[in-house]
Amino acid sequence: MSEEKHHLQRSLGLIDATSIVAGSMIGSGIFVVTTFMARDLGSAAWILVTWLITGLLTMSAALSYGELAGMMPNAGGQYVYIQRAYGRLVSFLYGWTVFTVIQTGVIAAVAVTFANYAAVFFPILENKIFTVGKTYAFTNSQVLAMFSIVLLTYINTKGVKNGKVIQLVFTSAKLIALFALIIFGLYIGFHTDTFSTNFNNMWEAKKTVFDEATQTVTVTKLTGIAIVGAIGATIINSLFSSDAWNNVTFIAAEIKDPKKNIPRSLFLGTLIVTIIYILANIAYLALLPLNGNPNGTIVESGIMFANQNRVGAAAANVIMGNIGVFVMAGLIMVSTFGCNSGLILSGGRLFYAMAKDSLFFKKAGELNHHDVPEKALWLQCIWACLLCISGKYGDLLTYATFASLLFYILTIYGIFILRKKEPDAERPYKAFGYPLIPILYLVVTAGICLTLLIYDTLNTGLGLVIVALGIPVYYWFMNKKE
Template sequence: MTNQPEVQMKKELGLLDGTMLVVGSMIGSGIFIVSADIVRYVGSAGWLLIIWLLTGLVTLTAALSYGELSAMFPNAGGQYVYLREAYNRLVAFLYGWALFAVIQTGTIAAVGVAFAKFAAYLFPVVSDEHILWQQGVFQLNAAQLLAIAVIVVLTWFNTRGVKNGKILQTVFTIVKILSLGGLTVLGLVTAFHTEVWNLNWTDAWTPKSWSAQEHAFIPIGGAALFAALVSAMVGSLFSSDAWNNVTFIAGEIRKPERNIGLSLFLGTLIVTLIYVSTNVMYLATTTIHDIAFAPADRVAVVASQTIFGDIGAKIIAIMIMVSTFGCDNGLILSGARVYYTMANDGLFFKRAGMLNSFKVPSWGLWAQCIWASALCLTGKYGDLLNYIIFVVLIFYALTIIGIFILRKKRPDIPRPYKAFGYPVLPILYVLAALTICIGLLIYQPTFTWPGLLIVLIGVPIYYCFGKKIA
């Protein structure tokens, strides 16, 4: 099927590199801010932790299931390849199209702008309030330029070989793990506030949603509770996404049939533990009300000011800059490998399927860079990401259903690793993902129909232009 043999890629990555890619791609800026939105939906300490635990369990279950697929198809492209083999080229293309159109590039743009916005804490000149040029409704600000500069620099760095990208990824991921761990420990040891903790755990298991009309948290149950849980999980699921990026670079991982599955498990487990413990720290230092209404949702800043005083905001700004820089590197490194495989299937621009002298798909990297930079300029990447969460879950569910299909369709393929807890855990994941999707369709339609439209636009592109662009 491919025009270029997979062996041309250098197998430079081991288990540590794969694990650090999973962790580094997952942890961006979400853990520092989305707990505020979650609390406004569920209104209590117990339910805040339940949301993060549910998200972690769902993600871990998916990662354990993906281990079987990664062992069966240890090739560049990952999830795209799994969908192609389980279903057909159209389904795989629609995933690749959505990835390039918004999932990967939109996330790269959003993470880059988050880097720039927090850099403005230290260097106000790069603030998004610093307008450099305006023409009609379009505004170009300093934060957008800094975000684009970060994307360009990281793209160039990754065109110089996968070894460069992996070193940068591993270093920045270790730093962010240590910094988040240090913040959590310091918060629990030096800033633990008994009165705040006891207050947060008073009536902690009664779910409540904030009512703007009542200016108070109102107890909820039944359908209202289901709607709140689904809505609250949008933020935590986005904060836990991109764990599958390690499958995209399978062609450059040593012993991929073993190391990808282990990287998925270890990486998602580490992130789940970090996210839950960080939220425990928030509850030990900050009241539920202050979490819900932290300025600009920056919960970590409020907690850090309790721990470090006035300098806390700058400490968090530095942490988020490190976190987002490493996150963008992981997203940039991995995304182009999907376009590489699509190109060799005749479903993307032919040049994206070529490797440069460093044995990396540099054309795909630069194409990704250009589109992500364009999304930075639109200022609409946040909306696009909200639209796509529904689609991301659908593709995850389809991929895991693919395990069942491939066991019937391709029983002859060696399976060095089989999905943990099969068939129970994969079925539970599919049910959980579809339940969340149904909830989003009913209660958050603005998060669903636009995302579906973006994917469906790929259908005429596939039939009308698929062969032409190749």
């Protein structure tokens, strides 16, 4: 069938768009990363402050994106915004990084997390199929991870309504389950003295390092600028857990009344998730001691040394006993499956937009008879599955986090550029608090990037290398076009 007979259908309402924002954000991070932050900061107050900063940064960025979404309610979202402000090369580098690492890497990581928690119910998933040397093993879990990606991709090729239903059902389920965990956690936790103990000397920060070889714990007190540096370095954990909110902009061409509904969904989705994340961390601090013994029981290990960093599972165990492990595993399976549904649905639209600009494989710019970019979805699926096989998706995500922050900075600064270049352009929604809030976001995020350059130079440098590798690929596509 010819392309002319098909076009992206506006069939997603405000609730659907909001569920994509919230559902794409909530994966497995909230159940794990507080453990890393506890070791980096060692202070209940500073942990909550870091989550609050994360939420405010995310919401301020979302509110700023609303202006761009209203101006350009087209498939591709952030890719389109960057192109209008900076040109084709910079927008391609963003799309290149999203395809090679950001979107597909997150899909792979979330799928593997889904499979790993499925192994709680089906231990056979942990069995190795084959090994290469002493460092690589291909397991049944990786097979299940790839199967889940293929399944969700197939469902999404059958029309946006199928993806919408899955997203709404799974997002609703995990929101209800998370609120239940928070309510019961706070109720039980506040009947003990754990919370008050955690907030004794609550501003006293310290970095804790456990050496497994010698079984020794080293504690270093943090003061002054060292605290700022520690927050700047560890906030990458909470920012990663709060990422992917911008995915709803990729599917702008399929949202009803996008000039109103995209800004509203960005605000509502990020607000809901910010509240949930802060309450979840308060529940953790009410149920588990912040400090702990690396070789202790679930409670004795505390948040800092939760078994396999699974602070969510430890909290569930306090609430429900041993069955809590299975309940939490089920919750994370629901959470990650729903998260990937949104990521897969959205990502294909970005690559479709790139293909329409002749900056991606031509076939990815075609729609099937369900009016969805089927080939773009399958290309995304194949690369994500290869990352699952490689086992290197985690490293790649670390490298790309810095680059992702840089593209957020570029996009927000693009508001200022377009206000100057196109002062008379239609802006149904204007960035909240402009110019103060966008400037504040730029300053704080630039500070985080600078801190990462200082404290994690290798990974940030490799992130920039991944972006730079897209330059010759861009010129290859341009020459191919000619």
